[in-house]
Amino acid sequence: MIKIAIASGKGGTGKSTVATNFAYLLSELYEDVAIIDCDVEEPNCHIFLNPEIKISEKSCLSVPEIDKELCIGCGKCAAICQFNSLALVKGKVIVFPELCHSCGGCWLICPVNAISQGKREVGIVEIGKSGKLNFIQGKSRIGEAMSPPLIKDTKKAGQNHQIQILDCPPGTSCPVIAAVDGADYVVMVTEPTPFGLYDLKLAVDVMKKLGKNFGIVINRSDENDYLIEDFAALENISIITKIPDDRRIAECYSRGDLIVKALPEYKEVFNPLIHIARGIKK
Amino acid sequence: MKELVIISGKGGTGKTSITVSLAALAKNKVMVDCDVDAADMHLILKPQIEILNDFYGGKGAEINQELCVKCGKCKEICKFDAVKNEDTKFIIDEIKCEGCGVCHYFCPSNAIKFEEKFSGEWYESNTRFGKLIHAKLGVAEENSGKLVTKIRNHARLVAHKNNCDLIIVDGSPGIGCPVIASISGASLVLIVTEPTLSGMHDSKRVLELTKHFKIPACICINKFDINLDLTKEIEDFCDKNNIELVGKIPYSKAFTEAMIKELTLIEYCDNEVSDEIKRIWNIIENKLKN
Numbered sequence: 315m316i317k318i319a320i321a322s323g324k325g326g327t328g329k330s331t332v333a334t335n336f337a338y339l340l341s342e343l344y345e346d347v348a349i350i351d352c353d354v355e356e357p358n359c360h361i362f363l364n365p366e367i368k369i370s371e372k373s374c375l376s377v378p379e380i381d382k383e384l385c386i387g388c389g390k391c392a393a394i395c396q397f398n399s400l401a402l403v404k405g406k407v408i409v410f411p412e413l414c415h416s417c418g419g420c421w422l423i424c425p426v427n428a429i430s431q432g433k434r435e436v437g438i439v440e441i442g443k444s445g446k447l448n449f450i451q452g453k454s455r456i457g458e459a460m461s462p463p464l465i466k467d468t469k470k471a472g473q474n475h476q477i478q479i480l481d482c483p484p485g486t487s488c489p490v491i492a493a494v495d496g497a498d499y500v501v502m503v504t505e506p507t508p509f510g511l512y513d514l515k516l517a518v519d520v521m522k523k524l525g526k527n528f529g530i531v532i533n534r535s536d537e538n539d540y541l542i543e544d545f546a547a548l549e550n551i552s553i554i555t556k557i558p559d560d561r562r563i564a565e566c567y568s569r570g571d572l573i574v575k576a577l578p579e580y581k582e583v584f585n586p587l588i589h590i591a592r593g594i595k596k
Numbered sequence: 597m598k599e600l601v602i603i604s605g606k607g608g609t610g611k612t613s614i615t616v617s618l619a620a621l622a623k624n625k626v627m628v629d630c631d632v633d634a635a636d637m638h639l640i641l642k643p644q645i646e647i648l649n650d651f652y653g654g655k656g657a658e659i660n661q662e663l664c665v666k667c668g669k670c671k672e673i674c675k676f677d678a679v680k681n682e683d684t685k686f687i688i689d690e691i692k693c694e695g696c697g698v699c700h701y702f703c704p705s706n707a708i709k710f711e712e713k714f715s716g717e718w719y720e721s722n723t724r725f726g727k728l729i730h731a732k733l734g735v736a737e738e739n740s741g742k743l744v745t746k747i748r749n750h751a752r753l754v755a756h757k758n759n760c761d762l763i764i765v766d767g768s769p770g771i772g773c774p775v776i777a778s779i780s781g782a783s784l785v786l787i788v789t790e791p792t793l794s795g796m797h798d799s800k801r802v803l804e805l806t807k808h809f810k811i812p813a814c815i816c817i818n819k820f821d822i823n824l825d826l827t828k829e830i831e832d833f834c835d836k837n838n839i840e841l842v843g844k845i846p847y848s849k850a851f852t853e854a855m856i857k858e859l860t861l862i863e864y865c866d867n868e869v870s871d872e873i874k875r876i877w878n879i880i881e882n883k884l885k886n
Contacts (some may be wrong), residue, residue: 323634325607325769330794355770356605356801358794396655396696417696418675456801457808459741459773484607484769487633488738491691508855509612513634519735524691538856561822568792568823 316594317478319352319497321521323513325484327505328533328557329353331567333481334362335574336501336587340477341447343588348475349444352493353483354437354452354464361570365449367442373452373467375460376431377411378420384428391420391429416463437464439471448475462492469496477591486516491524498594500528501554501587506538511545518549529590534559555586597755598783598884599748599763601630605798607769609790610818613851613861614873615766616640619725620862621877625762626755627723629730630744630778632716637766640858643721643728651731651746653715653739654695657688663707670699670708691736715739718747720754727754740768744777762884771805779806784884785813786842791826796833803839813839814883816876820844840883843876845869 320333330353337349351359378391378400389402399414400407411434421429437454452468454461461483472478482493494500500521504514514530521528528551532542535556546553557563557573557580566576574581602615616637619627629637657678659670664686671679671686678692679699688699688708700710715738718731729751731743751763767778779785785806789799799815806813815834820827827844834841846869854864862870 324636325634327608353770355772355775356798358606358797361793361797394697394701415694415696416675417694417698418673419696419698419701422673422698422702454772456771456804457776459776461770461772485633485740486736487733487740487774489770489772491736495692505608507852508639508858509636512636512639516634516735523736538852564822567794568790568826570793 315476315478316591317480317497318591318594319480319482319494319500320503321482321490321494321500321517322484322503323486323517324504324510327503327510329484329503330358330362330481331533331573332501332503332531333479334359335572335584337447337479338363338572339574339581339584339588340479340591341445344477346448346476347479348448348450348472348477349479349481350469350472351451351481352465352468353481354454354461354468355483357451357453359481360449360451362572363444363447363449365442365444367440369441371439372435373437373439373464374433374435375414375416375463377414377416377434378409378429379432380407380409381428381430384426386426388425390423390425394419394423412459415460436460439468441471448472461489465489465492486520490520494524494526497526499590500526501531502528503531503533504542505534506532506536506541508541511541514542515545518551529554532556554590555583557583597752597761597763599765600784600786600880600884601765601767601779601782602786602788603767603775603779603802604769604788605771605802606795609788609795610851611788612636612766613855614788614816614818615764616860617862617873618877618880619764620860621874622762622764624760625726625764626751626758626760627726627728628747628751628763628765629728630748630765630774631768632731632740632743632774633733633768635730635732637728638730640855640860641723641725641728642858643719643723643730645719645721647720649718650714651716651718651743652712653737653742654713655697655710656690656693656695656713657697657700658709659686659688660707660709661685663705665705665707667704669702669704673698673702716743718743720750726760727758729754741773741777744774748778771802775805779811780809782811784880785811786880787813787815788818789815789830790819791817791823791830793826796826796830814842814880815839816843816845817841818845819847821846842879843872845872
């Protein structure tokens with residue numbers, strides 16, 4: 315089983331473009347390829363793949379529910395909760411389920427078993443197919459602050475496929491860490507601009523701390539590539555491939571078309587990624 | 597005091613470039629970079645840090661190996677899969693640790709420390725356009741929402757102290773924790789979108805979020821000329837849903853050129869792009885007055 319995550323520090327550098335085109339090409343070459351869209355706040359892969367969704371499941375988090383008959387108002391649950399999800403007010407426990415991280419501390423500590431596990435819906439996981447490619451995406455509920463639990467559920471839904479391409483959220487904090495967890499290799503997509511470079515450096519620090527193998531893809535490659543190349547040379551990071559800055563690619567993206575289908579002359583740009591996947595193949 | 601927050605849902609639509617340009621035009625304001633896990637405003641604003649603060653976002657657990665009796669209770673009850681059993685030792689993976697303290701509480705031999713964890717820095721700085729409040733979340737740290745709330749609160753204090761009547765906030769992509777922390781209680785949200793199916797899909801979700809929290813929102817389209825059909829679609833959508841479209845910025849290489857020169861677009865050029873941003877600022881300034 316192979317898991318390749320597509321990440322970047324900065325948003326809008328082309329993660330989904332790389333993930334969808336790469337996954338599509340792999341599905342033409344291999345059996346049982348899945349694309350797993352872990353950018354659950356703003357999932358976009360479906361726009362390029364038009365999957366037929368066959369299963370849609372709610373993703374829920376266990377949150378405390380207090381049985382008022384049994385509760386003795388000791389306040390131990392409120393004391394152990396680090397997330398202010400429980401408060402003791404005038405001898406009564408009030409629950410703020412939206413703050414709960416589902417650590418289980420309150421129901422373990424309650425001396426009278428007054429706390430049961432209720433549910434908070436964090437989003438949905440959708441499973442389907444786009445041609446030969448298996449498609450899985452998570453979609454967070456509007457207003458839901460926490461995405462890692464949904465990201466974990468989304469990945470679980472795709473865990474049995476032989477080749478998994480994980481499209482990650484932007485940034486460098488918990489959602490990204492949840493998304494790249496367990497990946498054999500991380501493809502970092504960046505653009506040759508000062509913002510692209512700065513955020514790439516942050517993301518590289520994260521991948522190093524996580525002990526990941528990774529390489530760089532330069533998207534919208536132009537005369538400023540040296541910004542990224544100098545950094546990559548200094549840090550000894552390989553540049554896997556470059557996607558040229560071509561207005562036709564931007565237009566094709568805007569319409570939600572796959573580059574490898576709409577502009578087949580660019581197919582070979584993605585070949586080095588296929589080699590990476592072959593290199594991992596166990 | 598008014599607070600303008602610039603967000604987009606999708607990353608890379610030009611939020612930060614537009615935020616710093618609006619900041620160059622606005623008078624008497626404090627700026628805040630709430631994209632704390634990939635902050636970029638400082639690359640253009642070149643802040644001189646005046647005050648540096650440590651950020652403690654929560655607690656973390658650590659096992660004292662001398663006290664550990666290797667009963668495995670911590671591993672059994674941890675819901676975040678953060679306890680590893682390696683070469684007969686139990687170790688907490690600090691990256692996976694959620695900071696809930698459940699292991700610390702239930703450890704029968706009191707072997708687990710649970711202490712405040714350093715998780716980043718935040719700054720009050722001077723720039724050529726006024727005060728900037730910004731932050732740097734530590735590598736692979738969490739609680740970005742808490743850090744966002746912290747720097748927004750501080751910005752309000754600074755604005756109050758300096759008699760500024762406006763705060764301009766650069767938000768992060770997405771619709772989750774840091775974005776919710778960035779927009780709660782704001783006077784106006786400016787959504788920067790682009791005429792791509794992804795950009796539209798994402799700005800609709802972020803618009804739903806502003807509705808959910810009952811915050812007024814307006815839209816501007818960046819790179820509007822890369823797909824005129826979709827730009828028309830966004831215009832129709834705004835019309836139908838009664839959302840003000842405050843401007844349409846053409847695709848321009850000048851954004852990247854200005855960024856490389858560490859300048860805002862307003863400082864870098866005087867053309868139809870900077871004119872449109874000035875026009876947008878006039879509209880927003882009037883909206884904020886009402």
